[in-house]
Amino acid sequence: MNERLPAIGQSELSTQGLLRIATAIETAATLDELLMLALNEFVQGLGVSLCGVLQLDASGETIALVSTFPPRVSLPPPIPLRDLPLMQHALQHRQSLQIADIAEILQQGNRSPTAINLLQTLLEAQVRSLLIMPLVAQDRVIGALAFATLQQPRRFDEQEVSIARLMSSQLAAAITAFRTIEEAEHRNAELATLNDIAAAVNSLLDPRDIYHLVMEKINQFFRVDAGSLLMLDEETGELVFVMTLEEGQEKLVGMRVPPGLGIAGYVARTQQYAIVHDPDNDPRFYRAVSEGIGYDVKSILCVPIVVKGRTIGVIELLNKRTGHFTEEEAIRLNRMAATIGIALENARLFQQVSTVRDRFEAIVNSTSDGILMADMRGVIVASNLAAARLFYRSRDELIGRRIDDVIAELMARAQVVEEPAWLNDGAPHRVVEIELAEGPVRYVRHTILPVRDAGGMQIGQLALFENIEKDRELARLREDYTGMLIHDLRAPLTAIMNGIMMVQRGLGGPVSPQQQELLSIAHQGSQTMLEMVNTLLDISKMEQGRMTLSLEPLSPYAVVDEAIERLRAYAQQRQISLFQDLTAGLPPIEADREKIVRVLQNLIDNAIKFSPFGGSVTIGARHLSLPVSINGGTHPQIPLSLPALPAGEWLIYWVRDEGPGIPPQYHARIFEKFGQVQQHKVHGTGLGLTFCKLAVEAHHGQIWLRSREGMGSTFAFALPVAQ
Template identity: 25%
Template sequence: MVVVQTWLGALNLTAVVIIMGVALAIWPTWVRLFWRREPLDILPTSEIQSDLHHPMPHLNGRNGANTSDLEERIKELKMLGQFSEALNFTINFDALLWLIYTNCQGVLNGRDFFIYLPDPRTDRLFPAFWMENGQRLPRKEGAAHPVTDMRVEQVIEIGQVYQYQDEYGRYWVIAPMSAGADTVGALQATHAQTGVPFTADQQELFNQLATRTATAAERWQTNQKLEIRAQQLQTLNDVIHSINSQTEIQPLLNLILDKAIELLEVEAGSFMLRDENTGELEFVVVQGPASQNLLGTRLPPGKGVAGQAALTGKPVLVNNVESSKQWFSDVDASTAFHTRSILTVPLLYQRAVLGVLQVVNRRNGAPFVQSDMVLLTAFAGEAAVTLENTRLLQQTDEELQRRVRELTLLQDLDRDLNQTLNLRASLELALGWMMRLFDATAGSIVIFDNDDRLLAIERQGYDMMGDATMFSFGTREEFPGLLGEVSRNGEPHVTGNVQEVAEYHAGSSTTLAQMTIPIIHEKRTIGAASIESDQPNKYGGDDLEAAVRFISHTTVAIANALLYADVQAANNAKSEFVSLVSHELKTPLTAIRGYTDLMLTGLTGAISSQQREYMGTIVNNVTRMMDLIQDLTDISRLDTRQLSVKLEPIPFAHVVSETIASIQSVADHKQIHIHLNMPPDLPLVLGDHSRLVQVLTNLLGNACKYSPPNTNVWVSIRREFDAGNRPLVWCVVKDSGYGISADDQAKLFTKFFRSADPNVRLASGTGLGLFITKGLVELHGGELTFESELGHGTSFSFSLLEAATSEAAALMAKKR
């Protein structure tokens, strides 16, 4: 018989598992569509499976349970699973409350139903949902109606379901909302019928619903607390921002106290400062009822809550002052103000107590909590910093004046340094200003290169009696004295008597005091500077800090000068390389061109038409190579400002006619018609004939190259005066070609730039011509402009000075 019963029990348990699996598998999709929010961290299926391993009241002791009991249990488990699923997807708080009520009502069919939750601000329990006799009463809900029923608090404390009968004979049941080890609220309901208690099954199912509700309630409470703390932190941030924009202590302290009262929602608050001589606390800022009566009031040392906070340097929270031995009631007696709860935090600055900040009585009567103490401590920290800064203001006035003088000198130094990129000039300026700033009699700056070799040195004020050899060492490692030592270790050094320093190496026989400062750029010590005086103990720690600031300020200019020197060296090397390569390439190319031309003339014998075609290809490619070499040479000279033009009065008409003649064959090949519009009485212009031919050849060649066949190109010459009333000759080259896009126009004069337009890519080119053309025009004192629209052609214009002007004469003299 025992074996049969055991087998039946196992069968029932197996049936539950199988049926539950089927029930979950066919769970209606409309429920999932209805609840469309992110799920909580609840696993209904696992919970249901967990329930299967725990005996239920209506199955306990019933190994032979009938089919109806099993079906009822399955319905309950399914309902719990659906309820958990719904909780997972419900975000709206009020909808969540209705969901809890509806499911609990389906289990209990009660008359009244209440949901109790803790207030996120005060942790006091309040009714979040109040259903009385089937009607919801919002007026009885909210934190303004704290729960006073001790039975509810007891259920939350012990975490167990509790049923009792009231004086009218109606039964009540209270279930805790337990989330793990914590209880986050409670559910309470009454039976619909008087004198009828809830069954054990109803109580257990009610408890199951409360347990599943706990996680959703905990989520709501967490979100509420996060929102509250975010608001508090924002207010704190606003206070800090306001503090940074204020300069007087009293408005700042008032602002901090106002924000503390607003943030913690209290009736009163005060700042008390500690008298350093007597240890008494004096009310210096007070807000709230009877505040004027408290101003100036003094508390004896260590007396009351405020005295304890000042004595220990720790916050004190008292929610029932009448039961506290620390409470100093004389303050209330003198102001007729009744204090219920008080939160006091010390104003600490570098472990010293400057005073205390105190807030009194929450407006809603709630007690203070630990998070309030943390927040008020942050307020007190800002108040302490503000107070101490104000106290130090007078002490810093003299230092501020000295800094103003220092900054004025630095500004003048910046102005001078910005006028040069020469390394030696920069060092001379920096050392001269530094000696004036610190009233020095001698000084020096040494700079080392990336290989630690001595690159540059600047000395001022040294006499003939010093050791001149100290500046003749070639490497950082060899360099003697404090300059060498500091350049190696990177640490500033000051001494009032150089004779007491073993590393000192005399540069001047009169030096007694010396500051030595490393010159550091991008974490690398590139040199060192010394400031010397013939007065003992001339410099101290403040002077050394000022010298470090000065050197840091000038380091950028020195580094820029070094970079400029590197760039110049690189440009010179590039120019030399291009010049060498150009020379080496031109020699064989010239020979190739010469022999090819000789063969084309037939002097070496008759050649076939195919050979002539091949020779023509060689000539064309040699010409392109020669042009490319010339362009690279010109660019190199432009970059290093070594490209020169021979300016003299020339007839521009000769430039135009020579250029058109050289381009005509290219135009004829594409059936492009070149139209010339030039006045007959064109004056002489100031220019270099060959360079202007190069400019116009480039512009006219581009016009033909980037225009489709059977189009027109116009060359127009005109005279006009510029804004300065200078007579100019303008040359305009206009085509009917492909045009230039807006994006390409911004990069048109960039070296090696070529448009991605397929029409442009069909023609050969290097992207150097316009860059060189612009440079050549500017060397002539002119301007190169253009107008273009994609698909509608391009117009390039450049100007030249007329030769018979004073400006032309001045430019010609300058070029010579």
């Protein structure tokens, strides 16, 4: 039917063909079937050798041959419309385009390389003439209908062009109708796929199972040979293959693509999908992955996975089984990727939260310390097993109760409640040590800490109950061992000192002046060590409440004189002036002479030690009569503020130096055993002030200090006049 028919015959044939086309439209089940039936009729109706349908993409920038009659096994890739100016002009103006002889057009030159290549391909296929009719439906050009003759040139007359226009308009309407139906079916299939993925994300726990199902559904929906899901490593910027399915087989898992490389890197960076019909000639193509597994990549569709404006990965489909990837498919996959991204991100966050929750629960349950967490209303929202045992309740019983009520119940069971100064000095949170009469834990250190979110806002509070039973036991063992060791040191020290004294007196023979000096140094060192031993023993006895005080009436002046006399030589050695500021008429006190003298001696000794050469130390005393109890404050006769004191008669002693001062954080710590100020270059045993505190408290008095860095220190203690 390549020869032109008479006009009447053509008219009859075209009418019959149009009727058969209408029948085909009514009976065709798919768009492919419709195109095949219609093109068959078009070939017969116009007496041509070939007929084909070209489709514009959604943007109208490229055009592709999607169906031919006779059918072809493979179809050429899409061509940018700008490279085919004749066809572009015809489609823009909705006019027919007729090429009577392709050979003549090719010889004219002034064609784009793409157009020249296309014309040469047509000639090699023996195509000589073309008639192209725009496909217009709903006032929109959707493609073109092409008629071709082989070997011999041919010019279509006006009647044939009119018949072709009728055919094209009928076909365009049918294509649009089928596309609407197919779009609805695709949308339903797309929603079904997304529903399956969402259901899998909600039901599967292993991320790898989720990735496998996602790619399995995507590959089936788009009918591709292989597909990959790559997730972005935010730390390195690399894309990581988390799942690649080729014919149902997993591959490439764990392989990484350097930042920005490959089609996937380009898509991740630009957040724009990419369709590649000829990867080998695309400079963005990253061959290392496909060459590594020997896979032949023929076409690529890659879309970004974007969640809240942030790229979290890409989906890459390879080698579409039928035809080429289209813009419509890219838009559809892009739309699906957005939904899949939210599902994957939610699954990742859920997995992260679950992992953190499981780890947190494992940590808090593995500790022997009790932990309670309450919200801002003070209601317990979490508890560990140790806390449940401590409060004799299950975790479910604790949750929902007020944390203050639970702690009050614990305090009611306590025999002893202490607030250690070394823990509370300068600490932002109150620390309490509790001794319980019964239960799995006898000694507990308790504190409450604020719980804050990432922005620093408080969202609750955390109550900690630390089991310090082992700490207490170790402290008892240490004290017992120290007491035993110190007690056993007294006998050999006394023997050493007696031996030195006998040698000094010449019982072992004549002693030279130089030997006398050395023996005196040894005796003084032994005396200092003995005093240290006695101090430790006294501290130990006072801590245990076993110290017996030898109370007697004492003159306040005599006590100061005796303490100064013991340190006069030391003060002269350091060129320190000792001043007394004692008012007349100080009443006698009832106290243990040796203990109070040693208290003053220790305070004066420290003042001399930390004062600069040539400085001064002042020892003062005042009598204070308090008709009522006070909670602290100042008094005109006392050079520093007072602590809380009960009503009665009090004798206040103080020792003021010109030393470097003591930072506030050390004010309570220096009274602890072995407590010292780390910044000071001069160090002692750390026992003197501990003895002072215990000795004063044994007399029902109080000791305190006032000090500022660089301004010197004043230590004071108050003793009741009558015991």
